[in-house]
Amino acid sequence: MEDLFIEATNTTPRIEFYPNKNLFEISGSSRPEDVRIFFDPILTKLVQFREEIAEKKYDFSKKAFVFNFKFNYFNSSSAKFILDLLIEVNNFYNEGVHIQVNWFFEDGDDDMKEVGEELTEMLDIQPQYIMIVK
Amino acid sequence: MLKKIELLKYKGTLNFEKIGVILDNAQSELDNYSTDTLIKKRIYSILVEALENIYHHGYLQQKNDEYLPSGILSKYGENFLLEISNTILNEKIKNFTKILNFVNNLSDEKIKNSYYGKIKNKKIIEEGNPGVGIIQIAKKGKGKLSYNFKKIDDKISYFTLKIII
Numbered sequence: 039m040e041d042l043f044i045e046a047t048n049t050t051p052r053i054e055f056y057p058n059k060n061l062f063e064i065s066g067s068s069r070p071e072d073v074r075i076f077f078d079p080i081l082t083k084l085v086q087f088r089e090e091i092a093e094k095k096y097d098f099s100k101k102a103f104v105f106n107f108k109f110n111y112f113n114s115s116s117a118k119f120i121l122d123l124l125i126e127v128n129n130f131y132n133e134g135v136h137i138q139v140n141w142f143f144e145d146g147d148d149d150m151k152e153v154g155e156e157l158t159e160m161l162d163i164q165p166q167y168i169m170i171v172k
Numbered sequence: 173m174l175k176k177i178e179l180l181k182y183k184g185t186l187n188f189e190k191i192g193v194i195l196d197n198a199q200s201e202l203d204n205y206s207t208d209t210l211i212k213k214r215i216y217s218i219l220v221e222a223l224e225n226i227y228h229h230g231y232l233q234q235k236n237d238e239y240l241p242s243g244i245l246s247k248y249g250e251n252f253l254l255e256i257s258n259t260i261l262n263e264k265i266k267n268f269t270k271i272l273n274f275v276n277n278l279s280d281e282k283i284k285n286s287y288y289g290k291i292k293n294k295k296i297i298e299e300g301n302p303g304v305g306i307i308q309i310a311k312k313g314k315g316k317l318s319y320n321f322k323k324i325d326d327k328i329s330y331f332t333l334k335i336i337i
Contacts, residue, residue, distance in 0.1 A: 048192055069220055071188045111213065113220050114308045117291045146209035149217075149312070156288045 039087055050076055051109065057087055060101055065108035068116040077119035084126045091135055098136040108142040109150065121157050131163040139165040145172065174249035179205060183242040185232065191223045198245060205247050214312040215252055215337050221305040222256045230258040231328055239330045251314065257332040265321050265329060271303060272319050275310040283311045313337050
């Protein structure tokens with residue numbers, strides 16, 4: 039699978055998806071004008087990647103595939119789609135893929151930590167919470 | 173008497189680009205008046221939801237400048253105050269009032285549960301059918317939401333929402 043890189047804008051987050059480097063990272067702010075148009079292709083790419091893993095095209099036995107969620111802000115419309123991404127990440131876990139999920143929050147931004155805890159509450163895999171100190 | 177310092181004032185039509193400019197200006201002003209990361213992010217979040225609410229759901233009338241969308245962000249004692257206004261179709265007032273009363277009658281904990289319930293279940297909550305943006309505003313703000321509808325004519329009214337943060 040080819041890499042996916044989307045540069046951040048004032049309203050959309052940066053996407054770094056490197057299947058061969060064991061990394062998916064979404065970072066920055068999210069309040070797209072059309073949230074579905076932004077998030078749907080990313081979700082589709084993750085689903086395709088999971089299907090390729092099922093076909094044994096990748097081996098994560100030695101090093102976990104890392105999913106980083108590194109937001110400084112997202113609006114309520116984005117929250118629903120971020121939850122969809124997390125549910126898809128959970129599907130990786132349930133299919134036995136060796137993964138690690140990290141949820142970053144800025145020092146003092148308790149709300150960002152809380153939203154991470156709430157959105158992942160019903161998942162089987164729990165993220166590591168990492169505080170960013172500026 | 174608490175001193176009220178006006179940080180940001182806007183009156184005019186809104187589009188997606190203008191919302192971005194207002195948010196950038198607000199962020200710069202907030203950096204001058206607060207060092208508290210959480211408060212600054214809460215104000216930013218409320219501003220986004222309030223402005224997007226106008227952009228997506230407000231009724232744009234262009235006949236009378238007095239009733240253009242407007243927003244004022246002030247520092248009021250230890251708190252911040254956001255007053256935001258826009259025209260709304262009279263036929264929507266009943267449902268909007270229901271939404272606002274719904275969140276005003278919930279405890280902080282229930283507002284939080286209502287917000288995450290709506291995000292997780294992706295279904296409409298029956299009690300008042302509240303928009304997730306309004307719930308988010310109530311969740312990030314302090315105390316009750318204060319609101320007013322001023323009737324302009326038989327078709328539209330001017331809606332004002334006051335949020336303490």
